[in-house]
Amino acid sequence: MELSTRTAHELHNMLVKKEVSSREITEAVLGRIEQVEGQVSAYITVTADAALAAADAADESFAKGDAPGLLTGIPVALKDNLCTKGVKTTCASKILKNFVPPYNATAIDKLANMHAVPIGKSNLDEFAMGSSTENSIFYPTKNPWNLSCVPGGSSGGAAAAVAADEAIVALGSDTGGSIRQPASFCGVVGMKPTSGRVSRYGLIAFASSLDQIGPLTKDVTDCAMVLQSISGKDPMDSICADVPVPDYLAALKDDVKGLKIGVPKEFFVQGIDSDVSAAVWKAVELLKSLGAECGEHSMPVMEYTLPAYYILAPSEASSNLARHDGVRYGFRSAQATDVDSMFQKTREEGFGPEVKQRIMIGTYALSAGYYDAYYRKAQQVRTLVRQSFEEAYSKFDVLITPTTPTVAFGLGERSGNPLEMKLTDVCTIPASLSGIPAISITCGYKNNLPIGLQIMGKHFDEETLLRVAYTFEQNTSFHKNRPALGRE
Amino acid sequence: MKLSKSEVEHVAKLARLELSAEEADRLTTHLNGIMAHFEKLQQLDTEGVAPTSHVIPMQNVFREDVTGPCLTAEEALANAPESSDGYFVVPQIVEV
Numbered sequence: 001m002e003l004s005t006r007t008a009h010e011l012h013n014m015l016v017k018k019e020v021s022s023r024e025i026t027e028a029v030l031g032r033i034e035q036v037e038g039q040v041s042a043y044i045t046v047t048a049d050a051a052l053a054a055a056d057a058a059d060e061s062f063a064k065g066d067a068p069g070l071l072t073g074i075p076v077a078l079k080d081n082l083c084t085k086g087v088k089t090t091c092a093s094k095i096l097k098n099f100v101p102p103y104n105a106t107a108i109d110k111l112a113n114m115h116a117v118p119i120g121k122s123n124l125d126e127f128a129m130g131s132s133t134e135n136s137i138f139y140p141t142k143n144p145w146n147l148s149c150v151p152g153g154s155s156g157g158a159a160a161a162v163a164a165d166e167a168i169v170a171l172g173s174d175t176g177g178s179i180r181q182p183a184s185f186c187g188v189v190g191m192k193p194t195s196g197r198v199s200r201y202g203l204i205a206f207a208s209s210l211d212q213i214g215p216l217t218k219d220v221t222d223c224a225m226v227l228q229s230i231s232g233k234d235p236m237d238s239i240c241a242d243v244p245v246p247d248y249l250a251a252l253k254d255d256v257k258g259l260k261i262g263v264p265k266e267f268f269v270q271g272i273d274s275d276v277s278a279a280v281w282k283a284v285e286l287l288k289s290l291g292a293e294c295g296e297h298s299m300p301v302m303e304y305t306l307p308a309y310y311i312l313a314p315s316e317a318s319s320n321l322a323r324h325d326g327v328r329y330g331f332r333s334a335q336a337t338d339v340d341s342m343f344q345k346t347r348e349e350g351f352g353p354e355v356k357q358r359i360m361i362g363t364y365a366l367s368a369g370y371y372d373a374y375y376r377k378a379q380q381v382r383t384l385v386r387q388s389f390e391e392a393y394s395k396f397d398v399l400i401t402p403t404t405p406t407v408a409f410g411l412g413e414r415s416g417n418p419l420e421m422k423l424t425d426v427c428t429i430p431a432s433l434s435g436i437p438a439i440s441i442t443c444g445y446k447n448n449l450p451i452g453l454q455i456m457g458k459h460f461d462e463e464t465l466l467r468v469a470y471t472f473e474q475n476t477s478f479h480k481n482r483p484a485l486g487r488e
Numbered sequence: 489m490k491l492s493k494s495e496v497e498h499v500a501k502l503a504r505l506e507l508s509a510e511e512a513d514r515l516t517t518h519l520n521g522i523m524a525h526f527e528k529l530q531q532l533d534t535e536g537v538a539p540t541s542h543v544i545p546m547q548n549v550f551r552e553d554v555t556g557p558c559l560t561a562e563e564a565l566a567n568a569p570e571s572s573d574g575y576f577v578v579p580q581i582v583e584v
Contacts, residue, residue, distance in 0.1 A: 100566070329567035373530075376539055381534065
């Protein structure tokens with residue numbers, strides 16, 4: 001079995017037993033990148049030298065007999081909106097095309113401290129704004145299951161890299177579904193942890209009350225390992241909560257007996273693919289047969305979450321992106337004649353169309369006279385969404401829904417229709433608005449494209465999510481499938 | 489509520505974006521489409537509902553007021569499009 005196809009937990013055990021070196025693993029992954037990256041385009045930057053140096057450091061640490069971290073010696077892809085000291089971090093935008101951060105994001109530091117192997121910076125929609133990775137200024141990433149389809153987004157490069165064995169695990173970021181939706185499209189596991197579980201320090205800001213860093217992995221055990229490695233309080237992010245980090249690997253139990261699972265019908269939206277819906281119900285039936293108590297539920301306010309999100313996220317973005325002004329870092333227009341024209345021309349030339357649209361929506365929604373009608377209204381809807389989840393969790397331990405209403409769509413198919421594009425996030429946005437954790441795992445296929453199952457839980461209860469996802473995985477074999485790419 | 493092109497241009501000015509005429513036209517159409525979608529929210533009665541700005545119940549996160557490690561001036565300026573003598577350089581603002 002090729003090393004690049006293995007999971008992090010398999011490789012961790014092999015490394016501990018000295019059956020393999022991190023250098024061998026890293027070279028295998030770099031070899032796989034060489035083989036398929038030309039077709040997939042998962043990366044903006046491949047950091048082969050840094051990866052091999054980290055691999056050697058990991059091997060040295062194993063040789064010395066240091067207590068290894070969970071990801072010591074494991075190749076990790078990093079979404080290119082996570083600041084990496086000395087390595088270009090572009091956000092797939094012209095405005096940050098040559099930005100070299102002078103510091104690491106906290107999550108990156110945690111990985112670096114345990115000698116995880118940074119294999120490269122993965123592609124994304126510009127500033128994480130999009131659902132297909134087609135909004136990257138570099139190139140679109142392709143879905144490894146079908147190269148004419150999108151990988152989802154915005155963490156499309158991270159999801160495709162893991163699915164194509166161009167990385168063992170990856171870190172992405174999720175604002176309205178940007179980890180879960182590409183995980184679903186690429187047939188990998190993706191988790192958005194609870195808001196405040198993982199430090200956002202060094203994650204280039206999009207919408208601060210929604211942004212969260214999280215894992216994309218080949219299976220649920222790997223998801224627990226990555227989550228364990230990046231969680232915990234950080235003085236550099238004041239909303240990163242002082243809540244103890246449990247042992248997530250201990251939460252991996254093949255047992256759902258007595259767990260109460262709710263299935264909210266509003267997530268089976270109009271226009272949902274009937275095969276997606278059938279696969280999700282089949283998964284619910286399986287969990288029921290394993291002893292879970294499953295019941296239908298109704299959350300009527302869900303139909304208002306999409307418009308609320310598309311006011312709140314751009315509003316926060318319009319404020320956050322004000323910092324990109326051509327003064328301290330990034331691109332500056334050569335056409336500037338005075339300070340005002342420097343700001344305006346820099347931003348006009350530096351941002352792509354989707355980013356400008358969102359800045360415009362946000363600026364308008366926050367402007368005098370419209371604030372109450374849009375921004376405040378959306379924040380009130382957010383309260384109702386939170387309350388709706390609180391009510392659901394008084395009856396259920398977790399909620400199960402599709403991750404996306406359809407499987408991956410074709411490249412270019414929805415880029416002309418922004419509202420249709422945004423509909424792909426309709427099932428993932430509610431968890432973002434209420435800050436609860438949610439995980440996507442594969443529960444079937446349609447036309448050889450993966451179908452995602454979303455499990456949502458209570459604040460800071462990632463353990464129950466992992467337990468349900470792990471049980472499903474132990475009783476199915478979807479997570480063992482890989483795209484044929486390069487192995488036909 | 490319908491946005492005119494001149495309103496779009498005003499918003500662009502607030503956002504420090506210098507739109508081309510063609511872009512202003514495109515954005516006017518686009519924003520009106522999105523705004524129509526937002527109208528749905530007006531159907532929902534939110535009288536007396538407190539707005540949520542942050543989802544985790546925490547406030548006033550304090551720390552000791554002590555200096556920690558920080559970037560050197562050189563590191564802080566390393567990404568500047570233009571710098572000189574330890575300063576960021578911008579086009580002239582004040583008449584001399």
